[in-house]
Amino acid sequence: MNFHFNEEEQEILNMLHDYAVKEVAPRAHEIDEEEKFPMEARNGLAEMGMMGMYFPEEYGGAGLSYLSYIAVCEELAVHCATTSVVLSAHESLCSWPIYKYGSEDQKKKYLTALASGEKLGAFGLTEPGAGTDAAMQKTVAKDEGDHWVLNGSKVFITNAQYADIFVVFAMVYRDDYKERPYTNKDISAFIIEKGFEGFSVQGHEMKMGIRGSSTCSLYFDNCIVPKENLLGEQGKGFKVAMTTLDGGRIGIAAQAIGIAQAAINETVAYTKERVQFGKPIWKFQNTQFQLADMQAKVDAARLLVYRAAQAKQDGEPHSHLAAMAKLVASETASDVSRRCVQLVGGNGYSREYPFERHMRDAKITEIYEGTSEVQRMVIAGWLGATK
């Protein structure tokens, strides 16, 4: 498999790199320290046309490859993991399902606004009692003839406070739900706009890492949703959610690689400067061998991520590839960032340096959009079915 970017893509990536170095990296510390949403980057990326880069131009995108979008998620994470997840929640989790499952009208109305970056997107699946076990969803959508009424809540929603458009999931109400409990086949997807009657965003989760991203709860209190805002077929929401997450996971895996690469880059630079026992600690074999191991692992993970991205781009089955990519990349990121803190020592633990931030940011990649355990389930499911 060949992961070369063509000249055009390479130029776009260089342009993004330039932007990230000048505008994203200098704010990463402040964004983390002050739990500040990266609004400048959100707007800057929108102006550059990065908020929907792999969607067709007719829907406000730039028609670039999925692989180059993944490379953008990675590059942003090198400079600021928070900024990376703002983009990937917007692009992978909200814009993509509308592109894939939306009607022409929905695409015109919502995807165009999302892809141009005018509107910010979010995705709502997780509930207090329904994380990995999506069938336990309590949010219910009732067909009231000319509209839907939603009741329930969602938690841990990335971008929530700043998002304009949400893709959310709910059980479509049945009279016999007591005798015959809801299953995944009752789940449907809906497009919700900020400002819909009965819809509110509340709370702000205080997190360990990616502290600048907005993570809140969504509340639906007799929320009125137009009939035409059902996304995809009724009862096919579970599939919408799972295929969306397959793509989302590749973005998160890319974020993980970015964080790990940043940790390595900064550690190499630091150890070359830091002198102990009369020489830079880089000169010690332990430092070099550890970093060599780490780089090899990161590159191995990167290949998995790019392969999954390529498979998605080519329309091939990629659930298991995305799961493997995220599993390996996220665990690599956690391992690498933790070891980098150790190599740097006291300053690694200091909040004046970026090393501990990398470690905190890396951890979330093992948790959101499916924990590592979920990834193992997906991979095992594929193994059981095909081998």
Next chain:
Amino acid sequence: MEILVLIKQVPDDSVEVKLDPATGAPNLNGVEAVVNAFDTYALEMAKRYIEDNGGNVTVATIGDDDATAALRTCLAVGAGKAFLIKDASFAGSDTTAKAYILSKAVAKIEEINGAKFDIIFCGKEATDFSKGMVGVQLASELGVGVATDVIAVNPAEGGVTVKQETETGYNVIDLATPCVVTIQKPDYDPRYPTIKTKMAARKATINEITAADLAVDAAKVGEAGSLTKVLKLYEPPKKQAGVKIQEETVADSTMRALAMIAEAKVL
């Protein structure tokens, strides 16, 4: 308004360029070529000017084929047309020779565009060899007015009103058009390209102009036409590092330093 922005491709000025001891020339290995920072301000100011007042921005540079990258960068952030002024005989030109070449190029580009330029924007200086003279010399060649260290340009009756940064404040200057302005850093940054403008710039045509097109006098370009000569390049003298103090506490370090300063009897 028809605006020409003159740019120069220079080594990235965020990298410290050192001399290569083997060649005695600046070691530019691995140093990215970029558009001179002051020229990027000039282009941004020109672009804002036409956004507010209408018109076209053309960008031009003297350089070899490598410089097309710089021109494309400019096309991605606001320039409508780009011209590469290229000829082997131009190598080694000093500011006087460059001003002469540019004066001829201005006339040629005006002929191609079918319109005269109203304002020519230049950066106030280049970040490699910061001579800062080409703009003024070009104005003289063209017989037009010029203002330097300009931080704002606005339309006025019969010309433009510019704001010139001075050591203690600013001057408000009236200039009849056509004119030349050399741009100092304003209080805003150049815009970033977008994916769309970047892709369009990749496909855009770079117009090339050679010495033959310009009918230049060979005695007035290149080294022959230069009035200044660079004899040699060298590194500034280095200073011996002294003592670096890092005691248990900053207070201890400071006290030790103060003792050393007292001993040196410099105050």
Next chain:
Amino acid sequence: MDFAEYKDVLVVLELDEGKPVNVSLENIAAAKSVANGGKVIAVTVCENAAKAAIEYGADSAIVIEGAQFEAYNADAVADAVAQIAAEVKPAAIFTGATGKGKDLVPRIAAKLATGSVCDATGVKLDEAGNIVFTVPAYGGTILTDVVIDSVRPQVASIRGGSVQKLEPEAGKAGDIAKKAITVADDQIKLQIKEAVKEIAESVNLEEAEVIVAGGRGMGSKENFDKLQELADILGGVVGCTRPAMESGWISRAHQVGQSGKIVAPKVYFAFGISGATQHVSGMIGSGYIIAVNKDEDAPIFDVADVGIVGGATEVLDIMIEEFKKNK
């Protein structure tokens, strides 16, 4: 062109409230060092400034008179200097490398169809009698030696602080010639409608014996302002780096380095200054450099006589206390 006819050096004085600015006086010293038997002639629009120039070493002065020179106009002054040069045939014409001087030099050179050099930091004569100008390139990491050897006069702007001015000789005699000049209307292409002074303070970094400078590491305007306190105690002047100036902590009149002034005080304090070449090239000539930076690898320590690894404000507070005590 017979170079033997071109002997003298003209120094175009830049004025601030009727007095030559420091760099103009330094230009006289620079001119004397390369006059090679010729005279150093100050050119100005103000008789008092002419007298001052003579006290600081000029042999004579020409005072330009005319209604066109009542307010400064670069086109008018450049044309007047060119007219004088056509008559005097100087070997060289110097200005300070200030905004005005750098603007004037190419204008004069273009009128005289001669070569010009901008922002020189040193001048000396070569064997053939050409002036060898030292001109920094690449932000000061590389120096170049440049000559104008095929034409005269050699027109150049010289940066403040790069040549020491001479001790003034009160009441020194020297010819002051008044010269009425008219500039053709078509030579005046710009009109200064308004000159606004935003920075009222006069800052004399070039002559300061002690400079207390701060960079981005000072963190805030409030911290930066404390540098003034130490400067006051030591009888010094506050300097700054470009990032500190761009953060709005202090005016650009205080800036030291490639895009500011070149300074050579007896003692230079560098608080929270990392030591980028752009800054260091402007202060490397200081007699004794004291650097404070929390980053032990900051390049400023490579040029410091005494370096303190620690927070700039913390060290500054202690120093202020200690110097107060010892005063």
